[in-house]
Amino acid sequence: xFDDFFIRALVAGVxxxxxxxxLGCLVIWRRLSYFGDTLSHSALLGVTLAYSFSLNIAFSxxxxxxxxxxxxxxxxxxxxxxxxxxxxLLAHSxxxxxxxxxxxxxxxxxxLMGLLFGDILAVTTADIGLVWIGGSIILIIxxxxxxxxxxxxxxxxxxxxxxxxxEVSNFIFTLLLAGVIALSIKMIGALLITGLLLIxxxxxxxxxNSPRQMIVIAILSxxxxxxxxxxxxxxxxxxxxxxxxxxxxxLFIISLVPLEIKGQxxxx
Amino acid sequence: xxxxxxxxxxxxDCGIQKSSKWIVKGISLEIHKGKIVTLIGPNGSGKTTxxxxxxxxxxxxxxxxxxxSTKMAYVPQKISIDWTMPLRVIDxxxxxxxxxxxxIIEALxxxxxxxxxxxxxHNLSGGEFQRVLIARAIAKKPDLLVLxxxxxxxxxxxxxxxxxxxxxxxTKLNCGILLISHDLHFVMSATDHVIxxxxxxxxxxxxxxxxxxxxxxxxxxxxxxxxxxxYQHEHDHSHQxxxxxxx
Numbered sequence: 001x002f003d004d005f006f007i008r009a010l011v012a013g014v015x016x017x018x019x020x021x022x023l024g025c026l027v028i029w030r031r032l033s034y035f036g037d038t039l040s041h042s043a044l045l046g047v048t049l050a051y052s053f054s055l056n057i058a059f060s061x062x063x064x065x066x067x068x069x070x071x072x073x074x075x076x077x078x079x080x081x082x083x084x085x086x087x088x089l090l091a092h093s094x095x096x097x098x099x100x101x102x103x104x105x106x107x108x109x110x111x112l113m114g115l116l117f118g119d120i121l122a123v124t125t126a127d128i129g130l131v132w133i134g135g136s137i138i139l140i141i142x143x144x145x146x147x148x149x150x151x152x153x154x155x156x157x158x159x160x161x162x163x164x165x166x167e168v169s170n171f172i173f174t175l176l177l178a179g180v181i182a183l184s185i186k187m188i189g190a191l192l193i194t195g196l197l198l199i200x201x202x203x204x205x206x207x208x209n210s211p212r213q214m215i216v217i218a219i220l221s222x223x224x225x226x227x228x229x230x231x232x233x234x235x236x237x238x239x240x241x242x243x244x245x246x247x248x249x250x251l252f253i254i255s256l257v258p259l260e261i262k263g264q265x266x267x268x
Numbered sequence: 269x270x271x272x273x274x275x276x277x278x279x280x281d282c283g284i285q286k287s288s289k290w291i292v293k294g295i296s297l298e299i300h301k302g303k304i305v306t307l308i309g310p311n312g313s314g315k316t317t318x319x320x321x322x323x324x325x326x327x328x329x330x331x332x333x334x335x336x337s338t339k340m341a342y343v344p345q346k347i348s349i350d351w352t353m354p355l356r357v358i359d360x361x362x363x364x365x366x367x368x369x370x371x372i373i374e375a376l377x378x379x380x381x382x383x384x385x386x387x388x389x390h391n392l393s394g395g396e397f398q399r400v401l402i403a404r405a406i407a408k409k410p411d412l413l414v415l416x417x418x419x420x421x422x423x424x425x426x427x428x429x430x431x432x433x434x435x436x437x438x439t440k441l442n443c444g445i446l447l448i449s450h451d452l453h454f455v456m457s458a459t460d461h462v463i464x465x466x467x468x469x470x471x472x473x474x475x476x477x478x479x480x481x482x483x484x485x486x487x488x489x490x491x492x493x494x495x496x497x498x499y500q501h502e503h504d505h506s507h508q509x510x511x512x513x514x515x
Contacts, residue, residue, distance in 0.1 A: 029353045151363045154349060161323040161342035161414065162364040209354045209388060 008123045009187070009230055009240065015131040016184045016196065017222030019138050022215045023180050024201035024222070026173065027194075029153050034084060035072075036194040038091040039181050042068040044190045045098035046182070047115055051105055058130055058182040065178030068094060118189035118241030127186060134183050138176050145169040150211070189241040199248035200225060206255040221251050274300040276412045276444040277322050281331030284317050292317050293330075294468050299412065299444040304435070306447045306455045309465035310487065315448045316345055318465065319414050322446055337444075341410035343401045343418045345448070355389045357381075357400055367407050375407035376400070378433060380426070394421035402430060406437055413437070414446045427451070431458065452488070 027036050046061035053060075068090050075086050102112065114122060142149075145168075151159035152166030159166040181193050188196050204217035229244030276299045283293035292314030299305050299322065307315045320326040323342055324335060349355060361372045376382040379399040384392060392400065398421050405413055415434065419427045431454045438445050449455050455462055456475040463472040470483040478484050 029350055031350070031352065147364070153353070154355065154360070154363060155344060155347050157320065157323075157325050157344050158342050158347070159364060160325045161320075161340055161344075162408070163340065164364055205352065205354065210356055211354060211359060214354055 005123065006230070006234055008125065008128055010227065012123050012128045012131045013187055013226035013230055013240075013244070014223050015128070015135050016180070016187060017200070017226045018219050019135040019180050019183065020197050021200060021204075021219030021222050022139070022142060023177060024197040024199075025204065025211070025215050025218050026149065026153065027177070027197050028201045028205060032177075033194060033198050034087050035069075036177065036181070036197050038072070038087045038094075039065045039068060039178055040185075040190050040193040041091040042094035042098075043181055043185050043193070044115060045094045045101070047185065047190070048098045048101040048105065052101065057186065058134070061185055062178050062182035064094070065181055066175055069174040069178060113239065114189070115185075116189050116191045117239040118185075118187050118192065118244075119239070122186055131183050134179060138179050138183075141172060142176060145172055149173055187240060188244065189239070192241040192245050195245040195248065196222065196225070199245065199252055203248070203252045203255040206252075206259050221248070221255075225251060274302070276301060276335070276337045277446075278334040279318075279321060279328070279331065280333075282318075282321050282328035282333060283330045284314075284321065284326055285329045290467070292321075292465070292467055295321070295331075295465075296469070297322075297463055297472070299446055301411065301444050302438060302442045303461065304438055304445040304447055304459040305461045305463065306449055306459040307463050307465055308449065308452065308455055308488075309470075313466045315465055316416055319416055319446055319448060322412075323414055337410075337412035339408065339410045340412045340414065341405035341408040343405050343413075343415045345416035345420075347397075347401065349389045351390050357385050357387055357389060357392075360389055360400065361404050361407060363404065365408055371407055375403040378406060379403040379430065395423060395426065398422050399426070399430070402433075406433075406441075409441055411441075411443050412446070413441075413443050416448045417450065418447070419449075419451070 027033055042064050043061045046064035047057055049055065049064065050057040050060035072083075072086055072090060075081070075090075076083060079086070081089075111119065113119075148159065148164040148166055148169035151162070151164050152170060156166055180197070184193050184196065200222035201214070201218040203221045204214040208214040208217050225244050225248035229247040230240060232238065232247065233240045233243035278298045280296050282295045284291045295314075295318055297305060297318075307318060309315055317326065321328050321333060322335075323340060324333070349360075357376070358369075358372060361367060361375070367375075373382055373385065376385060379402050381396055381399045381403065384396060384400070389397065389400070398419065402415070402418055405415070418434065419430050422430060431451070434445065434447070435458050437443070447455075447459065456479065459475060461472065462475050462478045464470040464478065464481075464484050464487060466487060470487055471478055471481040473481070
């Protein structure tokens with residue numbers, strides 16, 4: 001069944017969309033989109049290191065993303081720079097280091113475009129296993145820290161005062177974010193991962209009125225984007241990552257329609 | 269567990285230092301079950317910081333904190349819910365613990381906002397949201413309740429009703445309350461222990477003793493202090509929670 005590369009890509013993509021749904025909602029609620037971006041830029045460095053030392057790509061991306069996240073926390077304590085400046089600093093310096101290292105690796109045939117924008121042809125049966133097992137682990141951990149994470153998202157002090165230990169769940173959440181980026185880099189590509197986290201959640205925000213509803217809709221629209229995007233990618237021979245994101249964008253525009261109608265009705 | 273079963277929190281010589289400057293220093297206080305302790309003081313005097321130490325949100329840089337409370341509830345001073353989150357009142361009530369729906373409705377009725385249960389939080393007015401915050405804290409049935417200016421933005425009548433409710437909750441749940449308030453009338457008439465803060469504890473004691481204290485008069489000005497001591501001394505009767513005279 002998994003012999004066909006297209007089926008493999010679909011199965012892996014749907015798995016990623018399911019994990020990206022709830023995490024994407026948290027990224028939107030916590031205004032972390034730029035943080036997601038930084039992690040995914042640094043993912044390129046992770047991929048380069050994986051090639052240099054022949055490590056597993058997902059593992060190396062996860063480690064680098066986690067290191068960058070920890071660096072951010074320690075820099076925030078030590079410097080007087082704002083969070084967004086530090087994120088920019090880390091994003092572009094890790095991206096630059098990654099690209100410089102790629103230059104040294106000229107002996108390896110390197111598909112830079114594939115790294116940046118994703119490549120469905122590259123998805124193997126092992127990748128599917130990684131996405132579904134890794135994704136399940138992420139979702140199970142997320143389930144256990146949800147109450148703490150969610151309450152800290154609403155108000156940190158309130159969560160801390162009422163014994164939810166938000167500092168612990170915040171830290172774990174950062175690792176989970178690094179994890180989902182590691183899982184999806186092959187499919188979506190380093191530059192577009194944040195899009196798959198953000199856009200389905202943004203679609204969901206437009207048409208939902210409770211946190212749970214928003215998560216479910218984010219997952220569904222993520223799956224729809226992946227399926228339609230991959231078919232389009234096959235039909236018109238475009239990179240898989242951008243195709244998925246373009247479909248998500250179209251869904252987002254459609255999701256604005258109910259908002260408009262609601263606005264018009266209220267005006268009357 | 270502890271030598272005194274009614275003790276919930278004890279701060280001993282606590283303080284918070286931020287970039288080599290002490291925000292508060294030498295804070296000692298105790299909160300007991302069924303008692304209301306109030307913090308008063310000018311802006312920036314460290315009231316919220318002190319409350320956060322009692323709640324274990326901030327770690328004291330000196331002294332010691334003993335906390336025997338098993339269930340704390342907090343009504344923070346400033347809270348802004350991000351508009352990026354679709355959060356209804358009922359979701360918010362369940363934020364840190366699961367509360368069944370009847371109890372949620374009951375608590376919202378107490379603060380007069382039960383009709384808003386399915387409204388989105390960001391559509392509420394400041395006063396309405398404040399009532400929801402108080403209802404949420406009550407619904408948790410805490411043994412320690414910390415209220416940081418709980419009635420800000422609430423209309424005048426509501427303010428009195430909510431203060432009475434706080435007093436009532438204290439007796440009903442037998443919980444300890446740490447209250448930060450600028451309403452000196454309520455503080456002086458309804459609380460058990462008053463702490464006057466200005467970076468350190470200027471004076472503390474029962475409301476009666478505190479209005480005569482010279483550092484209290486210095487902090488709040490002669491005029492205010494005089495009004496309030498008059499308020500205390502002119503009355504030879506006591507009030508019930510609804511304001512009627514107790515016989």
